Amino acid sequence: MKVFSDIVSLREELSSLKNMNYKIGLVPTMGYLHEGHISLIRTSKGENDITVLSIYVNPTQFALDEDLDNYPTDLENDKKVAKEAGADIIFIPCNEIMYSNNHLTYVTVDNLTNNLCGKSRPTHFNGVTTIVTKLFNIVQPDKAYFGQKDAQQAIIIKKMVNDLNIPIKIIECPIVREKDGLAMSSRNAYLNKNERNKATILYKSLQYAKSLIIKGERNAHKITSNIANMITKESGVNIDYINVVDVNTLEDISILKGNILIAIAVKLGDTRLIDNIRLEVQ
């Protein structure tokens, strides 16, 4: 496994691999790798000749009051985990390489960025789409891998790729969960033992919502109220949003029909956690 921190030498390496017609998979991450990332790397490994993992905590997707400065990092362990999972190349650039002094260009996706996390984090997705575009242009992979835990992110990136004719196939991979259902996230590292126990309420409430839908409930307000009731019973878990949205528009729906996403964000102490389920409703 080779590690690169600058664009020129990474591109040289990739150029010689592409000349041999190797297919390239890209797994963009912010590091502090967990089983979710590992599943992305393994999926890429199965579908490509070369898997590139990028690790970059992108400042433009954090607001000033967010956890940029405390975001967990452990590059040495990340390298070990990435190697074991089968990554061939790791790209770990610094801010000076990714953003010149006078960066002025942004990629924006309208509408899809207004609801859910975009509502609470209004500058977040502009940062995501801009850095992902940059990583795509640097690596020029055939395929790129994103987790469904960040459901809105994956939908926005697919729309961006389609709108801008970016010649890359986006692969969404299922959420990987702890045994008790908590979705894997680097931010789980922030949780103390008590918070960690309470955090299971996200998936439990989503599973309960799913059971209601299976029983025939189609009223979105009833679904979100039931989830809210479950979550508010846990002290210290503060709801940011609970929404039932159409998967294509990410707009709230009142009656469940077609491909829907139920998405939750909460704050547990200072830690923001998100989770979601997707369902096809008749």
Next chain:
Amino acid sequence: MKVFSDIVSLREELSSLKNMNYKIGLVPTMGYLHEGHISLIRTSKGENDITVLSIYVNPTQFALDEDLDNYPTDLENDKKVAKEAGADIIFIPCNEIMYSNNHLTYVTVDNLTNNLCGKSRPTHFNGVTTIVTKLFNIVQPDKAYFGQKDAQQAIIIKKMVNDLNIPIKIIECPIVREKDGLAMSSRNAYLNKNERNKATILYKSLQYAKSLIIKGERNAHKITSNIANMITKESGVNIDYINVVDVNTLEDISILKGNILIAIAVKLGDTRLIDNIRLEVQ
């Protein structure tokens, strides 16, 4: 010369050429080709194995009150001219191919789009940078060619390419002028004989400004006043802007120093014309 109107078959053709390691040059245009475009095609021809010309009158770079519906077109003549100039491939997509029903993604370059044409045409450059990004992703050329007549456009595109790590070299080509100095433009076709005669005042005034600078004038306001005085003597020529700006920031300067751009936009009847000169001032 091959003509394509859809992205899939163009990409197939380009893919087989790239597999043979051919270097690709792209000349993006809105058609109604003139000597300026021809010089871009010829320059690309000299520097690449394959030259792709795109012809697309991009609606997102026109405001509602602008000349989108009247923009001059002559595709049959364009094909003849492009072939004679040495283009290998022409890409002529329609709106349905370039913008899906629900296009939501835009590329924006801040600051550089605020002054000059960006001031009079506030949505123009978002349209330009978005369509150019799309064409870059569709063709994936090694180099792309832009005329210096659209000086602000070329500077913005170079900044975008740099900020987003787009792996394409941008080549700026000199303004091509009529014998009397009028910069070649598809919009010159709008001018009646009287307006065509008056239009020479743009270049004349820029040349006069240059002579003042050579004689030692360094006060930007004196330069713009002198240009304005010359232009306003021509009845029916209405000034949109006359600015002396720094080439890197496109911000107005008061004292001429370093690489500067003197840029003019006027309206002659309903026709908007632009021109500029670049100078290095000690």
